[in-house]
Amino acid sequence: MYVQLREMILSFELYPGIRVTETELAEYFGVSRTPVREALQRLEQDAYLIIRPKQGCFIRQLDIAELGQYYEIRQDLEALSLRFACENMPDRNLRELGKAWDPEIQPGRSDEPGEMVAREESFHVALAEGGGNAVLANYLKDINSHIRVVRRLDFTSGERIDRTYAEHHDLVQCLLRRDLPAAQTLMREHIAQSESFAKSLTLHQLAQRRNSSFGQL
Known part of the structure; x- marks a missing residue:
């Protein structure tokens, strides 16, 4: 139940700001209110929604x-x-990571936004873990969880996916040369583009999604 509801939030079937109740969700899924209540509590803990006593649950608004x-x-x-x-990641591991993002091969290429987001996040976490700092990796995972809801919109075109493969591959090549300044420059550009792209798509696509939200079915 948790996974199903989270997916509905991430895909904007449950539109930001709408109100839902245990009763209507239980009827929608054909289950009792108990698993719905447990799922909603977990979703609140993970900052996907807000539970207001005697009012219901409200899908968290996007704060630009x-x-x-x-x-x-x-x-x-x-x-x-x-x-x-x-400083710390072995060449062998970097070469494996680079191969996984070779734009000429694109192994594991998926046009499904959710899968691409998960794959892209794993790239950044792999670099953090490869550097040997587990605390840093956990911080990045936490940030990813807060921006994931809009980053799915970042991978809705083949062109965007192709560019991501190329950017990641180039970044790994910089690390293999141990060229930190070049790698950091590429990373800053990559994140800046991602932020700008996600924001512009959010305003456009959220408006398109409104009529298909759960609250208006």
């Missing part, structure tokens, strides 16, 4: 200003992650 702040922090954390990776 807050979103920008997460991207600002991500810029600095990713730069630090690259420093550790440049």
Whole structure:
């Protein structure tokens, strides 16, 4: 139930700001209210929604200003992650990571936005973990969880996916040369493009999604 509801939030079937109740969700899924209540409590803990006593549950609104702040922090954390990776990540591991993002091959290529987001996040976490700092990797995972809801919109075109493969591959090549300044420059550009692209798509596509939200079925 948790996974199903989270997917509905991430795909904007449950539109930001709408109100849902245990009763209507239980009827929608054909289950009792107990698993729905448990799922909603987990979703509130993970910051996907807000539960207001006697009012219901409200899907969390998108705060563009807050979103920008997460991207600002991500810029600095990713730069630090690259420093550790440049110093500590073995060539063998970097070559494997580069191969996984070879734009000529695109192994594991998926046009499903959710799968692409998960794959892209794993790239950044792999660099952080490869640098040997588990705390940094966990911080990046936390930031990813807060921006994931809009980043799915970032991978709705083949062109965007192709560019991501090329950018990741080039970044790994910089690390293999132990060229930290070049790697950090590429990372800053990559994140800045992602932020700008996600924001522009959010305003456009959320409006398109409104009529298909759960609350208006």
